[in-house]
Amino acid sequence: MSEVLQGIRVLDLSRIFAGPDSAQMLGDLGADVIKVESPKGGDECRYLGVTKAELEKIGAPSPSFRSFNRNKRSIVLDLATDAGRDAVRRLMLRSDVVLNNFRPGTMERWGIGYDDLCTEHPGMIYCDFHAYGPVGPLADIGANDLALQAHSGLMSITGEEGGPPARAGSAIVDLHASLAIVSGVLAALFHRERTGEGQRLDTSLLLSSAHLMSYFYQDYWLTGNEHRRMGTANHLSVPNQAFPANDGYVVIIAPSDEMWRRLAAALDPETLGVETFRTASERLRLRKDVVEAISAITRGLSKHEIHAKLSRAKVNVSIVNGIGEATGHPQLEAVGGIFHHGDGERYVGTPFRLHKSPGRMTRGYPGLGEHTAEILSEAGFSEAEIEELSGEWK
C-alpha cells in the first residue's frame, strides 16, 4: 500500500477556501474525494477574484479554484430538494469522512446532521467547519478570513507603527484552518483505526486565528502587554526586520550576539562593530540607532549583494521577494514543493512530505458536475435515479 489514505472516501460539502483545500490534501494522500456542488454554478470559488477579461484569457475556473481542487471528482446535487438531500445522505452512509462548512444547524435542518446518521453509520468521521464555531455569541455572525484577522487581534499588530491596521496579504487564517481540518480528520481516522469508533469533530476560523495568536494572548494574560504594529520589525530582537537595498528590500535577523558579530564583520566593522551594539539588550534599547546604522550600509548595496555577503557570513537573511520572484526561485522545486500536471501546469504541493507515501497529484480540478453519473452509479443508484437527479440540473 503506497498511499496513506487509499480506500478512504471523503465527501466534501464545503466551499471557497479552507474546506476545499483540506479535502484536496486528503486527496493528495490518496483518498477518494467527492466534491458536492450546487446546480447554481457550484462552488463560488470557481469565479472568485478573477475579472471577466482574465477568465476569458485563461478559461474558467479561477486560479484560486484550481489551487484548492485537484485530486477530486465533482458531483452536482441540489440540497434544496428532497431528492438531492436524500442522495447526499446515501453518499454520506458510504463515506469515511464528511466535511461541511454550512452555517451552524443547517445540516441538521436538512436531516443530514451527524446525529441523523451516526447510529446507522457509527464509523463516520464528520467535520463541521465554521467561522466562529457552533455555539457562543458570535456563532451566527457571517465572517471570512479578513473578519478573523480583525477579530483575533492579528490586524492590530500588522502594519506600520502609528499607521492604520493592515491585513496579512493572503488568506492565512483560512489556509491555516485547512491544516487544522486535515489534522483533526487524520487524528479521528487514527482513532477509528485503533478503536472502530467514528466521531464528530469541528474547527473554525476562530480556533485557527487563536492558534496563530497564541503567544500574544499568553503574553497579554501574563503581563498585560498589548503589542502593536511595528512594520516589519519585531519586539523579540534587533535587527529582525526589513532593510532597504538600492533595488528593493532584504530582511536581516541576527538575534544572538555571536551572529551580530558576524553581521558587523561582514557589512562594516567600523560602524557596526562598536562596543555599544555588542549585546542583545543594548541593541534592543538602541533600536533606532542600530537600524539606522545598518540601513546606511544596505542602502548602497543591491539585494543580491547583501544576501551574498550575509549568507556567506552565516547571518539569517532573505530577499523580500515579489510573487514572481518567489515562484521563480528554484528552492521550492528542489524540495518537491511543486506538483506538475498535464501540459506544463504547476500547483503548490502538499505542505509536508512523507518519504514512503508522499502526497501526489493524479487529477486536475474537476468540471462542475463532471463525475455526477459516475459517482452515483458507483454508489448503486439506478439509471432512472441518476437520470432524475442529473436531469434536473442539465
Next chain:
Amino acid sequence: MSEVLQGIRVLDLSRIFAGPDSAQMLGDLGADVIKVESPKGGDECRYLGVTKAELEKIGAPSPSFRSFNRNKRSIVLDLATDAGRDAVRRLMLRSDVVLNNFRPGTMERWGIGYDDLCTEHPGMIYCDFHAYGPVGPLADIGANDLALQAHSGLMSITGEEGGPPARAGSAIVDLHASLAIVSGVLAALFHRERTGEGQRLDTSLLLSSAHLMSYFYQDYWLTGNEHRRMGTANHLSVPNQAFPANDGYVVIIAPSDEMWRRLAAALDPETLGVETFRTASERLRLRKDVVEAISAITRGLSKHEIHAKLSRAKVNVSIVNGIGEATGHPQLEAVGGIFHHGDGERYVGTPFRLHKSPGRMTRGYPGLGEHTAEILSEAGFSEAEIEELSGEWK
C-alpha cells in the same frame, strides 16, 4: 480508550516555535511527549521576547515558551557528548515519533539520523523540520518566520498601498508549519497502524509559506498577475476591508449583491443604495467611491454601533480588536478554545476539537530537565547511568 494518541511516545528534539508547538498538540491528543533540552539553558524560547523586568515580574519561562510547551516532560541531555548522544539514541529506539529541527545533516553527523536507526526500529516515524528544506540552493541558509514571510512574497502583499512591505504581525509561517508537522505525523501514524511501516517525513517553513501563498502563485503562473499591497483591502471584492469608526476600526465584507443591498439598507439607503453601486463588478470599478461613501457613514458611528447594525442585517462584519479585546471576548471560551490549568492559568487550546476524544491539558510547561531521572529510569537506564548523565549538568 479516550485519548487519540494514548500509548504513543514522542521524542522532541526541536526548539523555539514550530516544533515545540507541534509536539504540544500531539501531547494535547494524549501522546507522552519528551522534550530534550540542552544543558546550556535549554530551549532558547525559555527567554525569548521578554525583558528582564518582565521575567522578574512573571518568573521564567517566557510567555511564548509557556504557549508551546504544555503536556510535556523535559529531559536535559548534552548532544555534544558521546554519552548524551547515546542516551538520545536509546530514547529514540523506544519512541514512536521523533522530531528535530537541526540544520540538514546534523542528526546524521551525530550518528542518530533516520538511516542510523531505521533498521533496528522500522516502525519509527522520524520528522525533520527545516527552514528551506533538506536540499536545494537555500538548504544551508539560516532563516526564521520573518525570512520566509519575505522569501515567499507574503511581505510583498502586506502593508499599505505604495508603502514599504510589512510583516504579518505574528509568526504565522512558524505556527502554520506546526500544523503541517502534526498533519504529517498523524498521516504517518495512520499509515503505520494499517501497514506496520514507519517512515521519515519532512516539512519546512518554505513549504508552509508556499501553502499560505498557493492561490497567489497559481494566479501568477496562469495570468502573470503580481498582486501588491492593499492595506486591509482585497482584490476579490468591494467592500472587503477595514473602515474607520469614531473609536477604532471595523471590517466590513459584502461580496454578493444581495449582501450589499442589506448593507446599504442598514447603513444609509440614500447614499449607498444608488444604482451605480448595485453590482459587484461596478463596485470593484468604483472602489474609491464605494469606500469613501461607506467611510463617510462609519466615521460617525462607534465600532459597536456599526457591528450591531450590520450583524443584525446579516452583513459580514467584525471589530478590529486589540489583543486585550480579542482575549477578553467570550466567544473563544464558549467554543472550548481556552484550556484552564492550575491556579487561574489560561492557554490557547488545540485548534480542532474531536468530540469523543478532544485535546486536553494535563500538565503545565516543564522546568528545564525536571523529568530527567524519571524518563531515564523508565527507559531502563541504571542508577549509575542516570547519575552520570545528569551529574554532568547539575
